[in-house]
Amino acid sequence: MPPHPCETCHTSRAQILRPSTGTRLCAPCFTLAFETETAATITSSQLFHPGERIAIGASGGKDSTVLASVLQTLNARYAWGLELVLLSIDEGIAGYRDHSLEAVKRNAEVLGLPLKILGYEELYGWSMDEVVAQVVRKGNCTYCGVFRRQALDRGAAALGVRHVVTGHNADDVAETVVMNLLRGDLARLGRGTSLVTGTGGLEGGFASVKRSKPLMWAYEKEIVMYAHHMRLDYFSTECIYSPEAFRGSARTLIKNLERIRPESILDVVRSGIDMARLVPGAGGEGGSRSRRVEAMSRDVEDDTGGGCSGGNGEDAGGEMARVEETLRLNERADEEGTETEIRLPAKATNGQRHDRDVVHTGPAGKVLSPTVNGQNHDRHRHTSNNATVPHRTKQEKKPNCKAASDAAPPRQRLGQCERCGYLSSQAVCKACMLLEGLNKARPRTGIEVGGAGG
């Protein structure tokens, strides 16, 4: 870049071309701008209250490392009086998290913040290595996903903290918006774009721990630049499985979009927020009312951990194909009229036919997408995917959590898990059910707990 004075201080030489604004800045002016903008996100939404205890979900990756550093800086600069603590989750897979956990430890020292590392073993009584040994690589992703989602909450509760912050950036949220459009998941469309979910109250036990993403409006590129110029120490752990098919597809699209028009990333996020407002039953109004709805309907499945293929235990390419199959069968069932059988594709080699009723409430009552109307029609459809073995496949779990995640209208009954108190629409939440299975020391491929509601 030819020598150019910084557009802010007009003194130093500009070293950086800011992706978000296209302005040329020197490093100190850039980092200050980045910090100030993050502060604005926090103060304009009154994210924290003075003296609040905040747990920073620290994975050792760039986002959470930058988040911790920025919060520390702002806390001192503006005297917010926050009590910051780093919270890191160790799945207990030998060799997987080691490097990033070391990075977290180093950060804790440099920042002078207390660090709590909680392992699955400590939280659930099972490390992932132990789970895999038990279930022999069948559905291990399921366990990891379910456990991870509750882990931050449980960890925070164990520390007596009611508010967790994560390093989700604008690119993440934009990808989630696109992903939810592709999946037809209106309910998550609403929640994924919220700055805050959860109430931070005590009513749901650790499930109502407040979760927020202060870096929601920051470009991933700028986070990388900030980390670089502040010489922050991080280590990104990419999951060994390929990225989730929907997210991968969405990610490519967002990256291409960024090349044409960087502002589009933020525009996708804003569009997501607008669409969330227009979701039927979502309250329709902004402000505290919709936040309350958010709070009640936050679901264990919402927060995808970085890098994981997403807890469904299937291979990446599989998810898009699975949704495609489901949609196609729905369409075909629609066309053929009210009651009909769904025939499996003739490739079933063992000649088995799986007859399932498709329950329609007449031509007007089409169930076009499993996620929207809150009713559990999925049970009848998903199982037709597996052509050869008539056991309840892993997809069976989806309907149950979808039943909980369809709770965008506050009318849905949300109770608490009998065992752990987690918010759940079932009597026993998913994690507890999985644990029950594990603890009975029998290999499980999915939820086969006899008679369980879901």
Add this chain to the structure above:
Amino acid sequence: MTGPPKTRRDNVAVDNSLCRRCQTNAPTVTVRTEPLCSPCFNKYVSTKIIKRMESFRVRHAEAGHERLLLLPLSLRACSIVLLHILSQHLRTQGEKSGRTGYRLHVLYVEDGKGEASVASDLFEMVQHRYPEHTYSTRPLSDALALAGMQELLNPHQATTQDSTANVNSSDLSTLFANLTSTTSRTDLHHLLLRKLLVHSALTHTCSAILWASSTTRLAERTLAETAKGLAFTLPTQTRDGETPLGGVPSYYPMRDLLRKEILSYTSLVSPDLGSLILEEKPRPAVSTRDTSIDELMKQYFSSVEREYPSIVANVVRTTGKLLVERVEEGLEGRGHAPERSRLCFGCIRILQGREAGG
């Protein structure tokens, strides 16, 4: 679970070497994993469109006062196929009941992009092939003369003085040339086209506009508008029927068909429709900085369409479920910039957001 009435097909093993529906002919095309023969495929395409024309059935029409519907013809594959199938539909209606449920007025808008002579030849051929409709042409620059357009495009000029100096067809090209990105050019083109069509529909006393947008096209628009921060307009832009802003209702009878299905149709019907179609300019395989957002979405969905066609349809269906925002009288409603603003709502929001850190 007791068995429901079984369909005929279930008593016989399906032969995949034959058309899935009639089990008689050899398949010529695969529709979302089902192999179909040409007649069955053609029926599939027509049925999808005719189903959407329910409100224009003969029984809903008064003899002699059939509703006139505007069909904008871009001369691309989708609009030609729509014209063909609706012409067939009208013929069938006439044969069955001696009259029709609606009439079509076909409009071609010249956008001065340099395809004018080829286009006008094709337009003439279309008129010869389907003489039963009325036809007209209009230049896109006419849109500049519509009420309110000058204010929209030159808001910093005082509205009363010298407005005639701005109304000029060469202004269309200068207008486009002054825009800095392909995306904004595409955007403006669409805006002008839409306004012109509404005006034409009113001029010709048409009850509705029939757009030839396929599922794929609607999905592209969904993501493109999302990427521009304008997702709140989506329910009104892609939904059948009235829009809150008034004007003429829009319908999208091809919304259940994928673009690739429509393209297959053009060669499987006889006589072949290919000779009527204005060819697209070849698109670059990889997006560059010059690609517009709409073009990017086109590339994206043409690849998704190949393997996951139902997901394409799902995107449109999902946005169709969003509530339509009620727009207050006047332009100060949410989603609209204040009158005489230089910027659109989306841009105002970006700038406000930037100050607040968003």
